[in-house]
Amino acid sequence: MLHPIEARLDESGTHVPVQRGSTDDTPWHTNAACRRDEAGLFFAPSKEPTAARLAREEQAKRVCARCPVLMSCREHALLQPEPYGVWGGLTAAERRVVLARRRRREQELREAARATRQIAAAG
Ligand code: SF4
Numbered sequence: 381m382l383h384p385i386e387a388r389l390d391e392s393g394t395h396v397p398v399q400r401g402s403t404d405d406t407p408w409h410t411n412a413a414c415r416r417d418e419a420g421l422f423f424a425p426s427k428e429p430t431a432a433r434l435a436r437e438e439q440a441k442r443v444c445a446r447c448p449v450l451m452s453c454r455e456h457a458l459l460q461p462e463p464y465g466v467w468g469g470l471t472a473a474e475r476r477v478v479l480a481r482r483r484r485r486e487q488e489l490r491e492a493a494r495a496t497r498q499i500a501a502a503g
Pocket of ligand 1: 414468
């Protein structure tokens with residue numbers, strides 16, 4: 381995981397954010413706005429009430445909105461894919477929606493390519 385704020389599970393199963401050190405930083409990592417913000421914003425504590433979660437996620441997204449590496453972080457979180465936390469201005473649920481749209485789009489492109497080949501083969 382390359383998030384500037386790394387989550388780990390404590391013994392009770394709670395996600396605990398951990399600030400990463402500088403030894404495994406990548407360039408986008410180094411410039412992350414969340415390195416300077418409250419680590420708890422980006423990962424849910426266990427049994428967080430919905431209203432508190434929504435408020436926390438909005439706060440985290442405000443940090444992301446001014447982050448110079450937002451797109452690199454988002455793409456990383458989508459490619460992994462990262463299952464928890466706010467990454468690149470998106471919650472885990474929002475990333476699932478983006479990934480589902482990408483899969484649908486890729487399927488449509490494959491079907492269009494197949495149809496084009498069939499038309500070409502039919503002469
Ligand atoms: S986009 Fe958000 S989560 Fe990603 S590095 Fe920037 S502040 Fe952190």
